[in-house]
Amino acid sequence: MASVRTLLLGCAAIITGGAQAADLPAKTASPVEYVRICSTHGNGFFVIPGTETCLRVSGRARAELLYLEPIDRAQDTIGFRGRGRINLDARTATAYGMLRTYIRMEMTRNTGAYGFSSTTPNINQAFVQFGGLTAGRAVSFFTSPDLPVPNFGDLKFDDPSNAEVNLFAYTFSFGNGLSATLSFEDGTQRSVNNELDFPLFGAGSAFPVFAPIASTYGGERVPDVVANLRYKGTWGEVQLSGALHQIRDVAAGITTVNGVNVPVLNPITGLPNPTYADTDYGFAVAALGYANVPALGQGDAVWMMATYTDGAIGYLNAGQTNPISNGFISAGALAMPFTDAFVDPLTGEFKTNKAYAIAGGLNHNWSPTWQTNVFGSWMRFDAPGIAQYTVPATAATIAAGTAGTTTGLVDFDEIRVGANVIWTPVKDFLIGVEALYIRVDPRERVAVPVTTASGDPTGTFRPAGSESTWQGRLRVQRDF
Numbered sequence: 001m002a003s004v005r006t007l008l009l010g011c012a013a014i015i016t017g018g019a020q021a022a023d024l025p026a027k028t029a030s031p032v033e034y035v036r037i038c039s040t041h042g043n044g045f046f047v048i049p050g051t052e053t054c055l056r057v058s059g060r061a062r063a064e065l066l067y068l069e070p071i072d073r074a075q076d077t078i079g080f081r082g083r084g085r086i087n088l089d090a091r092t093a094t095a096y097g098m099l100r101t102y103i104r105m106e107m108t109r110n111t112g113a114y115g116f117s118s119t120t121p122n123i124n125q126a127f128v129q130f131g132g133l134t135a136g137r138a139v140s141f142f143t144s145p146d147l148p149v150p151n152f153g154d155l156k157f158d159d160p161s162n163a164e165v166n167l168f169a170y171t172f173s174f175g176n177g178l179s180a181t182l183s184f185e186d187g188t189q190r191s192v193n194n195e196l197d198f199p200l201f202g203a204g205s206a207f208p209v210f211a212p213i214a215s216t217y218g219g220e221r222v223p224d225v226v227a228n229l230r231y232k233g234t235w236g237e238v239q240l241s242g243a244l245h246q247i248r249d250v251a252a253g254i255t256t257v258n259g260v261n262v263p264v265l266n267p268i269t270g271l272p273n274p275t276y277a278d279t280d281y282g283f284a285v286a287a288l289g290y291a292n293v294p295a296l297g298q299g300d301a302v303w304m305m306a307t308y309t310d311g312a313i314g315y316l317n318a319g320q321t322n323p324i325s326n327g328f329i330s331a332g333a334l335a336m337p338f339t340d341a342f343v344d345p346l347t348g349e350f351k352t353n354k355a356y357a358i359a360g361g362l363n364h365n366w367s368p369t370w371q372t373n374v375f376g377s378w379m380r381f382d383a384p385g386i387a388q389y390t391v392p393a394t395a396a397t398i399a400a401g402t403a404g405t406t407t408g409l410v411d412f413d414e415i416r417v418g419a420n421v422i423w424t425p426v427k428d429f430l431i432g433v434e435a436l437y438i439r440v441d442p443r444e445r446v447a448v449p450v451t452t453a454s455g456d457p458t459g460t461f462r463p464a465g466s467e468s469t470w471q472g473r474l475r476v477q478r479d480f
Helices: 002-022 395-401
Strands: 054-068 077-093 097-112 120-130 133-139 165-173 178-185 224-233 236-248 278-290 303-308 328-333 332-337 341-342 350-352 352-363 368-380 389-391 406-408 410-425 429-442 448-453 457-464 467-479
Touching: 002 236, 278 350, 328 410, 328 429, 328 467, 332 448, 406 448
Parallel strands: none
Antiparallel strands: 054 077, 054 467, 077 097, 097 120, 120 133, 133 165, 165 178, 178 224, 224 236, 236 278, 278 303, 303 352, 328 332, 341 350, 352 368, 368 410, 389 406, 410 429, 429 467, 448 457
16 A cells, blocks of 8 residues: 555656646757759759758869970970869749859969969959840850850850850840850950061161051940841750950050151141041951751761951951950960051051951760861951052062062961870869960061061061961860
8 A cells, every 4th residue: 555655646646747847937948951963953952051042063173295396405395374263053933034253263373384473363253144044254146155166275256165255245145055145245355466576677778668557445435236036946956146346445655666656647648647546346246056966976066167357367266355555466486466456558548357267076986985087167358459469679688588478468378287096084173185286477588677686577577478386285074
């Protein structure tokens, strides 16, 4: 009986204690919020906690070794490059469509044949997309970011791996892969100029020669207007592009010889040509695309881009994104000047130069880990006749064999042919080697001005014919 009484008292104590404990205030722990995978936009995206935004963080590390065929003992033939890249891609679904923010930050360290530079940070891309709007720094809409162009060296087309510009654009989607874009882009990044510092012989000299006059780009007043029409399907893509480019110079000295501005005398008026300032417009048009060719191999493709420019050479210059103040196309010891426009020494009016090019290649996968790419480009620079002149015949030039040859802005062809082999032992990791052959071929025998050590023209010339060179590259790259 006593044991039963003890058991009942113990149960009552437990029940009473439990009731009193339940009456005490309790601190509730915050629920744990886990990072969720966001599969809507592809692999690598996750939902930022506390938001409805999906984010993907990715990047790249690249090491590259360059060999250039030397032309003199002072030249660096070996160059090293180290480059790091971080990508941030944030996407949010809204009632108005997708809102996307993309940032690509690169840092590069170059030495030797690449040209020495301290570590250079670069906002490679930074843009916002909302519906059809794209605003910020992005790949120019003159080209296509989807072109399968795995070349390491430069070719003469608007290479999408380099062609990032500042822009405001709107894309109209018609459905079934068809779209059109109107884009206002920074034209200063596409300008090509040249100092055209040729020896001058005025109307009062024994050998009157009137060389093309250099112009200096003035401030930008109108952005480049770019438009495209694109169709993309499972088989590949095709695109037509056009661009309008403003050419605007400022009044400046005609030329400088030994520190003195020397005007060119007009043979008709006998007066110096004005230090001219004018505005003109150049343009560029292109057709580009690629096609998958699974009959050759899984993932194989062919691609091409054909471009015609008049006063807008930056649209075929390897994805040019910085203004060029003194443009040359070089091979070996030969450097051919090229520029968007120049001043006619006889009239003082602007003249634009034409250039056209075609580039293309074949990408072939021998296996899931081995790939070969063959590619090339051909470009022709075509200046008006007034841009060339004949070297005056003197006893010295005849003895040197340069009498009767031409100089100035001379028409020329440039050919680039290359191939690379890429090994991908692990996904997103590659080791590749590439060889690129370059040949510059003037369409006339060219007299190249001889200058002093300080760069001043001496009034004499040396002859030059075609020149060629080659480059070799080794690349190790990891994307993540």
